Amino acid sequence: METNGETIRPTAQQALAALAETEQVRASTTALSATPWPLWFTVALTLYTAAIPPVYGGTLAEPDWLLPRSTWSVVLIVMTAAHAALFAAAASQWRRKTGVALRLDVLPKRVTIPLAIGLPAVLLGSAFVFRATGEPLWLCAASVVGAAVSVAFHLVFVRLHRKATA
Incomplete structure (x- = not known):
């Protein structure tokens, strides 16, 4: 630092x-960048997941x-387009907030593979069972299982990221 041509060096205590x-700022920034998508998207994703069985069942x-x-089909198309737009907005917000793109492929496989297989089987399978049984x-x-899994996945995601930044 210079003042009036003199160089002033900080003391050891000031430097420490x-x-x-x-x-502290770095830890705070790391924790902020590690948090998952915004709460509004988590709510939207949970509602979308809960709505899939009755809408798909109606189709x-x-x-x-x-x-x-035909009305159920239109609702399904509009609902899927809205989800895609909200996901793009959440990913963009994540990129602005953290400086990195949202990458789902970095999530632990032990969590995402059962989710990627089990959740569609439950959500779409229920529609086929509904068609068969009425x-x-x-x-x-x-719907209840889908919403619970959505919330649980979000909480696991938060926990994993907090653990990774701690």
Whole structure:
């Protein structure tokens, strides 16, 4: 530092305090960048996951169930497009916040592979069981399971990232 042509050096205590403050800022930044997508997206994803069974079940219902099949198909298309747009917004927000792209491939395989196989089987399988039995209880049960898995996955994701930054 220079003042009036003189160089002033910080004392050892000032330098240590500055380093400690820098480390605290770095830890805070790391924790911030490690948090998952925003809460609003978690809520939207959970609602989307819970809505898939009844909407998909409505598209497969024979005869029409509650609404015409074409209406269910339009709802499914609009719902999927809205989810894609919200996912893009959340990924963009993540990139602005952390400076890195949202990459789902870095998540632990022990968590994501069972989720990638099991959740679609439950959500879509319930629609086929509903079509075969005509019993909407399957759709309701799959919605509850889907919402619970969505929230649980988010909490596991948060825990894994906190553990990685600690």
